[in-house]
Amino acid sequence: MPMHTAAWRTYLQRYGIEPGDLEARMHGRRNDQIVEAYFGGKLPPEEVFHHGAAKEALFREMMKPEFDDHIVPGVAAFLNRHFTVQKALGTNAEPANVDFVLDNADLRSFFQVIVDGMQVDRPKPHPEIYLKAAERLGIEPSRCVVFEDSPSGVAAARAAGAKVVGVTTTADRLDGVELHVKDFRDPELDSWIRRAALDR
Numbered sequence: 001m002p003m004h005t006a007a008w009r010t011y012l013q014r015y016g017i018e019p020g021d022l023e024a025r026m027h028g029r030r031n032d033q034i035v036e037a038y039f040g041g042k043l044p045p046e047e048v049f050h051h052g053a054a055k056e057a058l059f060r061e062m063m064k065p066e067f068d069d070h071i072v073p074g075v076a077a078f079l080n081r082h083f084t085v086q087k088a089l090g091t092n093a094e095p096a097n098v099d100f101v102l103d104n105a106d107l108r109s110f111f112q113v114i115v116d117g118m119q120v121d122r123p124k125p126h127p128e129i130y131l132k133a134a135e136r137l138g139i140e141p142s143r144c145v146v147f148e149d150s151p152s153g154v155a156a157a158r159a160a161g162a163k164v165v166g167v168t169t170t171a172d173r174l175d176g177v178e179l180h181v182k183d184f185r186d187p188e189l190d191s192w193i194r195r196a197a198l199d200r
Helices: 002-014 022-026 031-039 045-070 075-081 095-104 128-137 151-160 187-198
Strands: 088-090 113-115 145-148 163-167 179-181
Touching: 002 022, 002 045, 022 031, 031 045, 045 095, 075 187, 088 128, 113 128, 128 151, 145 151, 151 163, 163 187, 179 187
Parallel strands: 088 113, 145 163, 163 179
Antiparallel strands: none
């Protein structure tokens, strides 16, 4: 998220647009919504797409040299410890960014299902992303645990009926979660996962 924020700030400033409270306006929103918020809602769809794609290209350019510094610590080890558990990735992100992160972090093999922001009509905070991910896994949403770092993502997961772990990489606290963790190395996480499984 910090790199997305920096990329949007740089991109908007190229057009002479003052970003203002950028994080609040972008968090949990798709690029088309962010573009319309800053450039106005009367742009033709192809121009909205162009702005979003150009910003994402800038994000990948900025992210590449320091990629490893921005991966949440412990995520690969955590996924590997729970390798036999079915997993889905549900994100408002665009496909090119999903590919960029999964391939550079070597995480793609852990996920059986990927639902990105272009595969849904209603992005987070609507629950469609998580409902679709659970459906493709063949698992009831109430039996899923969602890891989220944004209020809109928590709202989407809760509305879908899932349990939610808040990852405090972008906020110190998230309302409506069962557990807060700083990252995936938190010693309480695995024991909580075991307890949550017993509660199903």
